Amino acid sequence: MFYQFYELNHAALAPFRAAADMMRLASANPLNPLSHTMLGRTLTASLEVFERTTRRYGKPEFGLHETAIDGKPVSVHEKIAWKKPFCNLIHFERSLPAGHGIDPRILIVAPISGHYATLLRGTVEALLPGADIYITDWIDARMVPMTEGTFDLEDYIDYVIEMLHHLGPDTHVVAVCQPSVPVLAAVAVMEAAGDPLVPASMTLMGGPIDTRINPTAVNQLAKDRPLEWFADNVIMNVPWPQPGFMRPVYPGFLQLSGFMSMNLDRHMIAHKDFFVHLVKNDGEPAEKHRDFYDEYLAVMDLTAEFYLQTVDQVFIKHALPKGELMHRGRPVDPSVIRNVALLTVEGENDDISGVGQTMAAQTICTGIPDHMRMHYLQPDVGHYGVFNGSRFRREIAPRILAFAREHARTGRPVVKRVIKGGKSA
Structure with a gap:
């Protein structure tokens, strides 16, 4: 009640x-x-x-109608490229100038953690001048009727795979925070199946790959309570007259x-x-x-099954780094990833995903060659600064774009740019 x-x-x-x-x-x-x-x-x-x-507070707008390419303003049009009951895939279509080369195609996977995908407006805005951007626009669970079924962590992985199939070869996927786990799992599932549409690269930013490393207050909360406590205390039914009336959610x-x-x-x-x-x-x-x-202050509800499965598998059991995560009855093995370049990004002062939790992906993805992997620790930023703000625009975004261009697969005429300054590890 x-x-x-x-x-x-x-x-x-x-x-x-x-x-x-x-x-x-x-x-x-x-x-x-x-x-x-x-x-x-x-x-x-x-x-x-x-x-x-x-x-x-209602769902905000992205409001990105223009970007600058080669120093000149170009218009941007927001379109739905793919849709499912719990997600729309938004394409920021740019009116490219004549003779412009083909920029990397980047799929940004936004978190389902209470806020709308518009929280990554700054992320999209910083990458738009140098990339063809798509982003997952997750639907507020209380707006999805019960007749549309359920949505859990395994469905999340399926959604990522379907979006990569829709976008086609030579796509680069960027996971911000919570999606780092399902994105890494999706890539592992695709590699295990010999899927030719695996992304050319994946960038994991401030994600809880292994929350046993430098646990934060968020991690400690999950560790100190059994899963039943979360089910009994934070799961509620959507009230009438919302479209998702009676759907169990984490508000x-x-x-x-x-x-x-x-x-x-x-x-x-x-x-x-x-x-x-x-x-x-x-x-x-x-x-x-x-x-x-x-x-x-604009927030959305999460489906109960997704929330509880994430708490259980990611924060309590640490299933992915321990090699125990399952998808549709089959184990998820990150070591089979060999054809996807890996960039991990962390913030020095991150109090949501502690330093080392995202870098753990470098350890469990043992099959990726050394020349296809990179880790970057951004000094003086917290969790929000990993994907937004001046340091993101100046230090992190150029690295993401450069990494995508370096590991493009198809030999398309990708636009070349140079980044300056900063340190990588």
């Missing part, structure tokens, strides 16, 4: 949010003399903070609560600073706060 109470609470607060928003607009109106006073700005700031902290608001509690003081300070900026009429920092939290 907790999910129902959560929905009831939102519904009960709706009139107050509407009233607060109406009063905010009135108090901020330039024609209102009060809006030019400290008292008026304080009132406006208080009303906005109340409205923003009690609203439900996104619970995941968000967990993430925020890990850095609660930082979020409280951020909201206090936001209030101060509003009172001082300091627009730019306030707008940055709005942009970040519009994305961060």
Whole structure:
């Protein structure tokens, strides 16, 4: 019933949010003399903070309509290239200038961890000038009717394989955080089957390949509790009148609560600073706060079967690094991967996937030749900085693009570019 109470609470607060928003607009109106006073700005700031902290944030837009290629702006069109009940594959189709070579085709696999794929907007934006980008746009589980069936970790692996088949040969796959495990498993399954459409390279970024290494608070939570505890305490049924009514899910608001509690003081300070900026009429920092939290507070539900299987196989049993992960009754053996280049990326201050957890893929993928593998540790960034922010744009994104070009398979006329600075390991 907790999910129902959560929905009831939102519904009960709706009139107050509407009233607060109406009063905010009135108090901020330039024609209102009060809006030019400290008292008026304080009132406006208080009303906005109340409205923003009690609203439900909808799915954000990618909003990437343009990129720069060879220093010139080109338009970008967002299209659905492939779809299933629990995922749409989004293609960012660029209007390439005449004579432009063929850029690497990159499939970005976004995490199913409570946030929408738009959390990787910065990742896509940084890679767009140098690559043909596709990204998994996972569907909020509460929006998927029960008639569409279930979705678990094995289905996730199947989805990745199907997308790689759809995109064809010489695709490069990039897994951000949680998908590192199913992406590595999918590639191993394809290699074991002699699939000719295995990706040319895979990049695993800040992923929990082996959470026994430098365990974080997230890993410790799974270690300290049996799987039954998660099933009894965090799995709930989607309430009416959502399309997924009665579907058992791990609600996104619970995941968000967990993430925020890990850095609660930082979020409280951020909201206090936001209030101060509003009172001082300091627009730019306030707008940055709005942009970040519009994305961060927009959450989606996960199917119960996917969540529980991930907790069990990845965080409790460590099935992949121990060689015990199964897919459709067959063992997943990373050592059979021989034709796919491997790049692993970690953040020095990552408090979600500790240093060494992603690099573990280099150890278990014993069949990949040395000249087809690379590891990069980015100094001075946490988990978010592994796939977003200035250091990602400056240091990590160029390496991903260079790695993809270096290991392109087909001899297509791939565009060559040079990256500068940084260290690799």
